[in-house]
Amino acid sequence: MEQGGDLLLDVKNLQTQFATSGGVVRAVDGVSWDVRAGETVALVGESGCGKSVSALSIMRLVAAPAGRILDGQILFKGRDLLRLSEDDMRHIRGREIGMIFQEPMTSLNPVLTVGRQLTEPSEIHLGMSPTQSRARAVELLGMVSISDPERRLQQYPHQFSGGMRQRMMIAMAMACSPALILADEPTTALDVTIQAQILELMKGLSRKMGVAMVMITHNLGVVARYADRVNVMYAGRIVERGTAAEIYANPRHPYTLGLLRSVPRLDEPRRAKLLPIQGQPPDLSRLPPGCAFQPRCQYAVERCLREAPALESVSPGHVSACWVSAELGQKVTT
């Protein structure tokens, strides 16, 4: 709510399913969220919560035939991406929406030079000549602080370190000055000092260029530092949403609260014992009736067994999908 920008991305009731041998998995189960121009929105959750599939759905990169977007709308600058032709979609990917993946080595082409991969987007999408695109590539490498760009352009991805490969991914995503970047666990594979470098770089670029960012991560620290608004996901649904400040100071879903309590914090006195969330992550093909988090929830009441709660407002700009969210607010503050 702090960000006053126009609505850039509006995901409405998105449903993405996968057919597996164990049954249908509703990876993303009727999820709605949005991103305003220039803001950084986080999708947080643990493995299998549907955060990556949400990003892949936006790019329409869900692997068919097993994966299928069943329903919903993905309005980007007012146009429904789910209704675009494959040809039109290609003009969106890379040109309007950039993507950064977790493991850069698997998303870079090992047999093409860095230069070739960095010039391709500007040649295809912006119609630049080879000379222009090469100058742009040099500029991009400078932007992501890779020194000696002329020499680097002739190298191959394997000659880059992990941190440099991720910088190169960022440069590629920025090549056509997109309005939105989807970053899926951009620093999870990196060491902590390199993680800090990359995140500072991304945040700086997003501010400077006014690019909106969707940051998909399981790291609550990263979210706290870099996100304006946060969507917490569990078992294919958003269970809580609010500004980062609000979510951390006043969590109103037991899962969010559990996550925040379970991590040891460097800035707090060491606790004698950690407070984990009990139980195991859910099996998406065998979800319980009612609230998916209920088997692990210490605040669960009888109603949670039968009815799945919808997202309800708990304070301005802050929603939570929990039958006891009101009581939870009192419990946490007292």
Added chain:
Amino acid sequence: MSIAAPVRDERTRGEPHKDEEILTVRNLSKHFEVTGGFLGGRRGVVKAVDDVSFSIRRGETLGLVGESGCGKTTTGRCVLQLEKATSGSILFEGKDLAAATPSELRTVRRKMQVIFQDPYSSLNPRMTVGQMIAEPLAVHGIVPERSARDARVKELLGHAGLPAAMARRYPHELSGGQRQRVGIARALAMEPSLIVCDEPVSALDVSIQAQIINLLEELQTGFGLTYLFVAHDLSVVRHISDRVAVMYLGKIVELTDRQSLYESPQHPYTKALLSAVPIPDPAVELTRERTVLGGEVPSPLNPPSGCVFHPRCPVAIDECKAGVPELRTVAPGHLVACIRV
């Protein structure tokens, strides 16, 4: 069998002897020769572990932290005798492992167990959980009778927080946290005194990490275990360790008790590492000062001269390029390898 006196039950276990050094590592080095290239010749030597010394007292947890390639895992593997050290000595329960006979080493291997990062790749997909835990009990002749073995397997599963019915399951049927519990039960089967935990929670979901850390702590108290806890997550290491060693490019750069390390870190690398960890609280992050280190960890094939950290160090001076700083005592029990401290 006095050295290997098995601890079958936490009730029979006395207070750990806090002052006794269970493991002493002196000047440990492990160098790997790198060959290859066009003519398959020798390209150089990687000093994965370079002149590392530390000790662990019985019942204590020593955290070994650092970024990838710093040598923390190799150090653990040398301790476990899974790698042959290039030089230096490792004393376990007073015995120099380099001089140990094969049968002595067999006993030592029982007493030192390991918990790996990825429990899936360290479990046999074709064996049930019960078979995997029972196998070492049979091989080492710890519980020779089959029926007693089944009972022991159940007991071990219980210690690891798993129901007895889990014995009939296969690894693929388990979640990541459950697999890690199986790995823990299997390590416990040998009644070890020292467990090397190599990134035991970094592959697990956040909500499960705390479960496993709590379990490791309970087992430590219950069985008087000693841990060498190898990890990159500084928050987790702070929670579980009594003392912490920070490694960078094969060397220990700082070694002290938990409180000193986290409250008054001395080495510039330790300070940078700590400041790079984001705190899960936007209010704190807003006001927090940060030193973002420039550059990356140099290639261990061609490490920098002098102090290996100097190219990235915010306080480096010319002298840092010349000599390798010694790990010296700056306060009681606080060792730092930096001439600027």
